[in-house]
Amino acid sequence: MQTKPNTVKEWVRIFKKELKSLYPEKEIQAIVYLIFEDLLGFSKTDLILKSSFELPLSILNKLKSNLTELKKNKPIQYITGKTEFYGCQINVTPDVLIPRPETEELVKWVIEETNDSVDIIDFGTGSGCIAIALGKHLPFSNIDAVDHSTKALELARENAALNGINNIHFSSFDITDPSGISKLYDIIVSNPPYIPQKAKELISRNVIDFEPGEALFVPNDNPLIFYNALCVMGEKILKPGGKIFFEIHENMGNRILTLLREKKFMEVRLKKDLNGKDRMVSGIINYSR
Numbered sequence: 001m002q003t004k005p006n007t008v009k010e011w012v013r014i015f016k017k018e019l020k021s022l023y024p025e026k027e028i029q030a031i032v033y034l035i036f037e038d039l040l041g042f043s044k045t046d047l048i049l050k051s052s053f054e055l056p057l058s059i060l061n062k063l064k065s066n067l068t069e070l071k072k073n074k075p076i077q078y079i080t081g082k083t084e085f086y087g088c089q090i091n092v093t094p095d096v097l098i099p100r101p102e103t104e105e106l107v108k109w110v111i112e113e114t115n116d117s118v119d120i121i122d123f124g125t126g127s128g129c130i131a132i133a134l135g136k137h138l139p140f141s142n143i144d145a146v147d148h149s150t151k152a153l154e155l156a157r158e159n160a161a162l163n164g165i166n167n168i169h170f171s172s173f174d175i176t177d178p179s180g181i182s183k184l185y186d187i188i189v190s191n192p193p194y195i196p197q198k199a200k201e202l203i204s205r206n207v208i209d210f211e212p213g214e215a216l217f218v219p220n221d222n223p224l225i226f227y228n229a230l231c232v233m234g235e236k237i238l239k240p241g242g243k244i245f246f247e248i249h250e251n252m253g254n255r256i257l258t259l260l261r262e263k264k265f266m267e268v269r270l271k272k273d274l275n276g277k278d279r280m281v282s283g284i285i286n287y288s289r
Contacts (some may be wrong), residue, residue, distance in 0.1 A: 006054050006055050006060060007051065007052055007053060007054055007055065008036070008042075008047060008050055008051050008052070008053045008055065009051035009052060011055065011060075011063055012032055012036075012047065012051070014067070015028065015031070015032050015035070015063075015067060015070075016028055016029075016032070018067055018071065019031070019067075019070060019071070022070070022071065022073070030076075031070065031076050032047070033047070034076050034080055035063070035066055035076070035079075035080070038080040038082075039059055039062055039063070039066075040059065066079050072209075073204075073205045073206040073209060073210070074206065074209075074210055075098055075206050075207075075210055075211075077092050077098045078092060078093070078094055078098070078210055081093070083098060083099055085099040085103075085104060085129040085132075085133060086104045086107050086108070086129070086133035086136075086137075087133070087136065088129070088132050088133055088136060088159075088163045089159075089162060089163065090127050090128070090129045090132070090159050091127070091155060091158060091159055091162065092127055092155075093151075093155060094210055094211065094212065095149065095151040095152055095155065095212060096126040096127040096149075096151075096152050096155055096156075096212065096215070097126050097127070097211055097212065097215045097216070098211065099127060099129040101273075101274070102247060102273050102279050103129065103130065103191050103247055104133075105273050105274065105279070105280065106130070106189070106191065106245060106246075106247045106279075106280050107130055107133045107134060107137075109245065109271060109280060109282070110134060110187065110189055110245050111134065111137050111138065113243065113245075113282070114138060114141075114186075114187060114243075116138045116139065116140040116141055117140040117141060118138070118141045118142075118186035118187055119141070119142050119143075119144075119183070119184070119185045119186050119187070119239075120134060120138070120141055120142070120143045120144070120185060120186065120187040120188075120189065121143070121144045121145075121146065121181075121185045121187070121188055121189075121237070122134070122143065122144070122145040122146070122189050122190065123146055123173075123175045123188065123189075123190040123192065123230060123233070124146075124147055124175060124190055124191065124192050124193075124215070124226075125145035125146060125147045125152070125153075125156050125170065126147060126149075126152050126156070126191075126215060127152065127155055127156055127159060128145055128155070128156030128157070128159045128160055128168070128170070129159070130145075130189055130191065131143050131145035131156070131160075131168050131170075132156075132159055132160055132163055132165050132168065134189070135160070135165040135166075135167050135168050136163060136165055139167060140167075141167060142167060142169075143167055143168045143169070144168075144169050144170075144171065144183070144185075145168050145169070145170050145171075146170070146171050146172065146173035146175070147170075147172065147173070148172060148173065148174045148175075150172065153170050153171070153172060156170055157170050175190070175192065175226060175229050175230060175233065176225070176226070176229045178229070178232050178233050178236055181233070181236070181237050183237065184237055184238065184239045184242075185237055185238055185239065185242060186238075186239055186242050186243070187242065187243050187244075187245065188230060188233065188234050188237070188238060188242070188243070188244040188245070189244075189245045189246075190226075190230055190245075190246055190247070191246070191247040192226035192227065192230065192246070192247075193214065193215055193216055193217055193218050193226060194218060194223065194226070194227075194247075194248060194249040194252065195216050195217050195218065195249060196217070196218060196219075196220045196223050196249075197217050197218070197219060197220050198220045200217065203216075223249070223252065224252070224255060224256065224259060227246060227248075227256055227259055228259060230244065230246070231244070231259060231260060231263040231265070232263070234263070234265070234285060235263060235264065235285070238285040239285075240285065241284060241285065242284070242285045243282060243283070243284050243285075244260070244265065244282065244283050244284075244285070245280065245281075245282045246280065246281050246282075247279060247280055248278065248279060248280065248281055250277040250278050250279055251278075253270045253278035253281065254270075256270075256281050257270055257281060260281065260283040264285070264286040265283030265284060265285060265286065266283065266284050266285075266286055267282075267283065267284045268281065268282070268283040269281065269282050269283070
């Protein structure tokens, strides 16, 4: 009588076989590592040294459930409920976007260009990943993080507490409404929605089917709607010499540079990510405004 697979080695093999047609090999390997780390606290080395470890029924059931969800294209981060971002653990749900490496590069740029003890506001904070990473690396700064989603703000607060970050104030705010903020800031940072609706067909199913569309997409006829709103906001709430930092769509770099110049920002810069794509811009508010 053939026994059912119940060892680490057998289940690693099952995942690789079942996911072969859905994900690249390296991504499957990364998924396997994340699942066994989440369920058993295993390291990559443990997967080798404990390959004959017999898994209890509770873990076997979870592995089966995880595999079913992965075959439906559900992102691994939503399955484990967490991800790592710039040295911070960030819990995620389908109410917020999954933090991405390009956004880590934006955070790195802000840190490199900023002295500590500044006032920062993060518009559209989502999971709180940007604000939390900045709060960790700029501990003497005061950070306001705003979003219109109540569920996102609840999660962001939890993530700040999880990482022991206490220099962030979270609040509800609509970035298209320039009223309601009277404080002045040294830094505005934002990763707003920027993918035109017409590009949906080019986006993978694991994004379209699971991540919140309102945090991704903008109208085809007004793709810079949030950048324009943030520039207007910057004119009002940035201190003289204050800086603005955006993550952007790779095809909109020059348009956003033009927008910043039209809004009287100086020293506007377009920065490429590690893949050589235009993904970040910055500018400094006109000193003489």
